[in-house]
Amino acid sequence: MSKDLQPFWDALKADWARLEHVHLRDMFAQSPDRFTDFSVSKDDLTLDFSKERIDANAWGNLLALAKATNVEAKRDAMFAGDHINNTEDRAVMHVALRAIADDGYAVDGKATAPLVDETLERFLTFADAVRDGSITNARGQLFTDVVNIGIGGSDLGPVMAVNATAAYGTEGPNLHFLANVDGADFTDKFADLNPATTLLLIASKTFTTIETMTNATTAKDWLLSELSESEVGQNLAALSTNLKGTQTFGLSDDRVFGFWDWVGGRYSMCGSIGLPIALNMGAANFRNMLAGFRDIDLHFRTAPLAENLPVLLALVGIWRRNIMGCSTLAIMPYDQRLDRFPAYVQQMDMESNGKSVLKSGAPVTGETAPVIWGEVGTNAQHSFFQLIHQGTSIVPVDFIMGANPDHPLHAHHDLLMANFLAQSEALALGKTTKAVQAEMLDSGMDAARAKDLAPHRTFEGNRPSTSIVYDKLTPFALGRLIALYEHKVFVQGAIWDINSFDQWGVELGKQAANQIASVIAGKASAIDLHVSTQNLLKRMQELQKS
Secondary structure (H helix, E strand, O other): OOHHHHHHHHHHHHHHHHHOOOOHHHHHHHOOOHHHHOEEEEOOEEEEOOOOOOOHHHHHHHHHHHHHOOHHHHHHHHHOOOOOEOOOOEOOOHHHHHOOHHHOOEEOOEEOHHHHHHHHHHHHHHHHHHHHOOOOOOOOOOOOEEEEEOOHHHOHHHHHHHHHOHHHOOOOOEEEEEOOOOHHHHHHHHOOOOHHHEEEEEEOOOOOOHHHHHHHHHHHHHHHOOOOHHHHHHHEEEEOOOHHHHHHHOOOHHHEEOOOOOOOHHHOOOOHHHHHHHHHHHHHHHHHHHHHHHHHHHHHHHOOHHHOHHHHHHHHHHHHHHHOOOOEEEEEEOOHHHOOHHHHHHHHHHHHHOOOEOOOOOEOOOOOOOEEEEOOOOHHHHOOHHHHHHOOOOOOEEEEEEEEOOOOOHHHHHHHHHHHHHHHHHHHHOEOHHHHHHHHHHOOOOHHHHHHHHHHHOEOOOOOEEEEEEEEOOHHHHHHHHHHHHHHHHHHHHHHOOOOOOOHHHHHHHHHHHHHHHHHOOOOOHHHOOHHHHHHHHHHHHHHHO
């Protein structure tokens, strides 16, 4: 932490020393207008921070910290195409994937719009042609199924978005996703598919990712159980920049849709990695999703810090992580179709900001990314909410819900909404021992028993949460929601002064796996492995032989 910034952090710590023992019940009692004071909206999208353990003074000091850490200048550098990914000497321009030409984005002096528009038009045309039957297999049969083979950013974004927009995926082939190199995943996913009418999408920028290429090779062999070598190419497409690799695999160049080194994998779903999303809901809906992303991009780029939704969401996260000392964040969408959203944000946040060195290479002196996890409501309420309500650790929660459903079961939606509202209120306000005892006495319980049970039924409350609400989960709304979290992650990385756009920890695991795989295949000696790894491998090989 820079010495110049210490006064800003000290001011926030002083705020917490003042607020730590103040209950949210008292904050609302003293300020009934907390919702008005601590919520921000953009059209139908509202972020409610009133149940966070924060007041106007702390709010002001957080904004001062954002100013002092040059969030605005760092934001402007990203939008300008500067090489803010300093360890890989790259620009960070995923915003260009959902821009229009008038936005004026460029990298190294070269406008991005012509590149992006040409690729976008190609893969959206391909998607609609598969959906309407203009593109078929070599035998003229329609594709009934599509399997996207990728991992990490080439899987999590598409699978999340396909689930989220299920209401818009009423035409076209069935979508499936294969990520895990575990053969069980392959076996289960392909068990009921027909090789002749299955289209494979192989999603790997380098076309060398070991898990993806292992699965792709097995999947191609599976296709060849039904199709000839001359036919199989019609059942393949790739999302990659390695044309030599795709050609060797048997793909024609017109079936390869690329992207650029200024697009990180976990930020790539608006580009060709989003092809399965377009196959699911069509080009028009995909463009609506891009419009939602762009809407928040422009808001983030231009809105003052005090009115900027991603900035404010990020600052609340800074307060939770660095000032309150909360090590985790639970993301709770009250929408079954957002069931993969927590996992998507988990990768986006933890892979981006799970860093322990500054951009300069010096050690970080504070805390960076929290552990992100979550589940859909109301399932989560019958799983781990016990810990969130009465456990020994404070777990901040982001609650997410659309006011209107995309299905006709409105009574179900009303009950879901009641639970959404009740959980944030119960976490904030809790239930006092006095109220618990009175409730039990009113039910006819004797006083002694009520006294004994009261500690078990008392809820301290004062547990922080943010509520995010919007009209309805449309493609546009999904784009806005994702961009909101993308830019939140950027802002937090800017405040911590870390590089949010490399992932050397991921690369370390890849290198180690490749080395051990060579030993298992008999291409290298086990002597090169760590002694503990040697013994584990020996034990597993013994079990394989038994």
